Amino acid sequence: MRRLSWLLYPVLTLGAAWAMVVALDRGYSTFWSVAIIQTAAVILVIALEYALPFRREWLRSHGDMRTDIAHLAITSNIVTGVRWAITVGFVALVGPTGIAIWPTSWPLWAQVVLITVIQSFFGYWVHRAHHRLPILWRLHAVHHSAPRVYWLNQARVHPFESILDGLTLLPLLFLGAPETALLVFTAFSGMHLTLQHANIDLRVGVLNWILSLSEAHRWHHSRERHEADANYGGVLIVWDIVFGTYALPSDRLPPADTGLSGASAYPTGYLGQIASPFRRQLWRIK
Ligand SMILES: [Zn+2]
Ligand SMILES: [Zn+2]
Numbered sequence: 001m002r003r004l005s006w007l008l009y010p011v012l013t014l015g016a017a018w019a020m021v022v023a024l025d026r027g028y029s030t031f032w033s034v035a036i037i038q039t040a041a042v043i044l045v046i047a048l049e050y051a052l053p054f055r056r057e058w059l060r061s062h063g064d065m066r067t068d069i070a071h072l073a074i075t076s077n078i079v080t081g082v083r084w085a086i087t088v089g090f091v092a093l094v095g096p097t098g099i100a101i102w103p104t105s106w107p108l109w110a111q112v113v114l115i116t117v118i119q120s121f122f123g124y125w126v127h128r129a130h131h132r133l134p135i136l137w138r139l140h141a142v143h144h145s146a147p148r149v150y151w152l153n154q155a156r157v158h159p160f161e162s163i164l165d166g167l168t169l170l171p172l173l174f175l176g177a178p179e180t181a182l183l184v185f186t187a188f189s190g191m192h193l194t195l196q197h198a199n200i201d202l203r204v205g206v207l208n209w210i211l212s213l214s215e216a217h218r219w220h221h222s223r224e225r226h227e228a229d230a231n232y233g234g235v236l237i238v239w240d241i242v243f244g245t246y247a248l249p250s251d252r253l254p255p256a257d258t259g260l261s262g263a264s265a266y267p268t269g270y271l272g273q274i275a276s277p278f279r280r281q282l283w284r285i286k
Contacts, residue, residue: 005052005200005201005202005203006202006203006204006205006207008048008195008200008202009195009202009204009207009211009213012041012044012045012191012195013188013191013192013195014188015191016037016041016187016188016190016191017112017184017187017188017191019033019037019040019187020033020034020037020183020184020186020187020188021108021184023036023037024180024183024184030183033183033187034183034186034187034190037187037190037191038187038190041190041191041194042151042194045151045194045195045198045200046151048198048200049150049151049198049199049200052200052201052202053199053200053201054199054200054201054202054214054218055148055199055256057148057256058148058149058150058199059150059199062147062148063147063268064146064147064148064152064268065152066269066270067156067268067269067270067273068146068152068153068155068156069152070270071142071152071155071156071157071270071273072152072155074270075155075157075158075159075162076155076162078159079159079162079163079166082159082163082166083163083166083169086163086166086167086170087169087173090170090173090174091173094173094174099174099175099176100176101175101176102175102176102177102178104176104178108180108181108184111177111178111181112181112184112185112188115172115177115181115182115185116185116188116189116235116236117236118171118172118175119168119169119172119185119189119234119235120233120234120235120236120238120239121239122167122168122171123165123168123233123234123235124232124233124234124239124240124243126164126165126167126168127140127165127232127233127234128232128243128245130161130164131228131229131232134283136161136164138276138277138282138283139158139160139161139164139277140158140161141260141266141276141277142156142157142158142161142273142274142276143156143157143158143161144221144228144259144260145259145260145266145268145273146221146258146259147258147259148199148258149197149199149214149217149218149221149258150197150198150199151194151197151198151199152197153197153221154193154194154196154197158273158274158277159274160277169182188235189234189235192211192213192235193234193235195213195214196212196213196214196217197214197217198214200214202214202215203215208237208248209237209238209241210236210237210238211233211235211236211237212231212233212234212235212236212237212240213237215248215254216231216233216237216246216247216248217231218254218255218258219231219247219248219249219254219255220232221255221258221259222254222255222257222258223255223257223258223259223260223261224255224261225261227247227255229245230245230246230247231245231246231247231248232245265281265282266282
């Protein structure tokens with residue numbers, strides 16, 4: 001099973017993208033298509049965490065489950081609404097297809113690859129800025145406060161950071177990327193980000209030089225800032241390689257100790273984390 005684990009990534013991400021193509025082809029609503037595909041993805045990933053765990057101790061709650069479920073249930077809905085409003089505002093401002101230079105004649109898969117390359121570029125710099133600028137680190141610390149790395153971590157994000165991340169889609173709208181290609185990218189990248197954090201012993205070999213997956217991302221959750229300030233890629237890791245922030249040590253396992261350094265006072269509850277960027281006394285944390 002472990003030797004076949006590299007197959008899980010292409011099967012699950014391409015499966016999610018294919019399910020979205022079929023759903024859109026049959027005229028199902030966008031909301032239900034996204035909801036059903038993401039629910040199916042989560043059920044599969046949870047089952048795989050138990051079948052093939054990377055760290056068995058990360059299977060049990062570290063007192064983080066309730067907080068993470070609140071991030072998933074509350075933040076993701078708020079953010080979806082705000083992103084929708086931003087998109088509608090943007091379209092009203094520049095028109096439905098922006099400057100319309102998008103290569104709409106390309107096959108759908110090639111358009112999704114192009115979206116991935118462009119979105120990953122902007123996502124890389126937004127993520128890197130969250131590590132380098134103290135004001136943004138206050139938001140991003142919510143994600144790095146996770147005491148273990150598992151599938152729900154992808155939802156542990158401050159809503160203001162999620163909205164900033166969402167802005168990385170605006171250049172694509174401006175270039176005129178069509179909704180179908182963006183939705184297929186959403187299905188694919190949603191599955192990717194769940195797998196990126198999943199506590200599954202997923203070995204992807206040479207794909208670690210193209211994609212930002214769990215083997216590299218676990219280093220990003222290290223309590224040591226010099227290890228965490230690397231591997232900023234969302235879907236692709238290639239921008240980390242280009243800009244010199246790629247780190248995947250082969251001589252040791254990624255850290256079991258994850259979280260914020262020197263952060264014993266950092267809140268563990270949902271509301272405390274939402275308020276944390278605005279509490280000045282917390283920010284002696286590096
Ligand atoms: Zn980070
Ligand atoms: Zn993460």
